[in-house]
Amino acid sequence: MKKILMSIMTIGVVAGMMGVGTFAVFNDTETAIGTFTAGTLNIQVGGTDPCTEHITFDDIAPGDYLDSLFVVENTGSLDGNLYVEIKNVKNYENGRTEPEQEAGDTGNPGELGEYLQLTNMAVGIGGTWTSLNSQLGWPRPSVNDADASNLTVLVVFLRAGETAKVGMDWKLPEDTSNIVQNDIVEFDIVFRLDQV
Ligand SMILES: [Ca+2]
Ligand SMILES: [Ca+2]
């Protein structure tokens, strides 16, 4: 009986030593830090942000071609796809000349936006130009049509820090009638950079 008791005590001591040994092995701990900062997505069109570009053409007449150029910079830290849209077209009659009345113009709104076309678009990065005309379709859309159809042109994939030149050419076709005399059309040229 005594022998059995001794054996149990011995097992207990050994088990106890094994238990101590479990806490005595080497170990090491390392801790990494997680810090997350959101990037920025921002474009600047022209010399100021927000944009104050305003293109104006006066005394245009049938047969005129009008060129405009916008400089668009991705000033954020993220890459994006640049889009352009024509929106919020407003047509003003601006008075009716005698030839307009003769042509059957009865008053507001004006008709210039029905006829003024966006004929060409191109994007230039680092001196290399790419035509965007295939996205305009044929026949070329008038500014009224571009707005009504929500025409959206994918201009270019613009990397953070990169600058693109966007050329947009406008035309009042030769066969435009007297009905647009002294009419005014105003619209927004909306540049949008979408995160990709
Ligand atoms: Ca901006
Ligand atoms: Ca009218």
Ligand SMILES: [Ca+2]
């Ligand atoms: Ca008119």
Ligand SMILES: [Ca+2]
């Ligand atoms: Ca008019």
